[in-house]
Amino acid sequence: MSETVLYDYWRSSASYRVRIALNLIGESYRSVPVDLLARAHRAPEHLGRNPQGLVPVLDIDGERFTQSLAIIEYLAETRPESGLLPGVAVGRQRVRALSHAIAMDIHPVCNLGVVAHVTAVAENGEAARRAWMQKFIGEGLAAFERMLDHPATGAFCHGEAPTMADICLVPQVYNARRWEVDLSACPRIVAIEARCAAIDAFARAHPDRSK
């Protein structure tokens, strides 16, 4: 059987998501760090793994996969007992919509490369970066909080067990705290994040334990 290997970076939200998912399904893996600050993701060795030059990359089941949510979808399909996605189509649609509200509408806009470019073109770079993070994470999570005002929300984003939506939410809240985004108007998010933090699969995936 082929070894499961995750090429990741401790602070990458996309890597953090896949670490949580692998822990939730009980898949043990070897981590190979790709140091984004040292630009190791742009080295030929990593571009050979992923033409996009991004992390994470996952070797599993004898295949090589990129894109965190496409990886989690694969894990959900091939390990359906994990509950990463609900069992019915309407539920899966909601979990994907919640996941994409973070993974498409917040995270890419606050990506390292994008924000570096904002900092470069703005008059007051450092202040512009901080304002950018607070604006886009803050507005995005406020919208997510409103999406959680829904009968299918339970102890977690969808029902009573973690799904892909919680896997997306937790790294985004980590980033919100890092940039001192005010979460006082997001009580549902804060409560769900606290419940996730108490679960070993989430705790072991935390950036501080992946450095």
Place this chain on the structure above:
Amino acid sequence: MSETVLYDYWRSSASYRVRIALNLIGESYRSVPVDLLARAHRAPEHLGRNPQGLVPVLDIDGERFTQSLAIIEYLAETRPESGLLPGVAVGRQRVRALSHAIAMDIHPVCNLGVVAHVTAVAENGEAARRAWMQKFIGEGLAAFERMLDHPATGAFCHGEAPTMADICLVPQVYNARRWEVDLSACPRIVAIEARCAAIDAFARAHPDRSK
């Protein structure tokens, strides 16, 4: 049976994707325009449909859905004969990875609201906007072109019929042309886009026919 209604905006890439998908599965629908330039997406009426204040929103099968790719996943699952996603898990993973390389890594960064903010903070707003579009669309499509250098690429992004990946690619190429991004280094993309443009389901979804 409930009426299928698409709340959309002619130039929104996310709306354009869902229009193509509905056409490909042969689902007729009524279009309700939401004028983003008039900020109709921020009006209480639309926020009632979608707490994120985004288009598209789709009413179908008696349900209301948001998030373009989560909608397309739902259509793929409930109309599997459409081929919007391949029949095997590894193929689905690749189509999702290609789709997300556009829908997560290019499109959100070049979103109207994000780019308006760049224009506001930059010293030379209009030039900064143009440079921003050319940089992020150009680099993103160049990476996508490299991803297409893969044995599973056929006449379309994955195999010999359109999938969700082509549905994501075509609106992004429309935007690339709008911002005069140089596509000369992307022959695979250009060829696939031309094949899609010749298909009625894609042609009828074009922004110029949805104004």
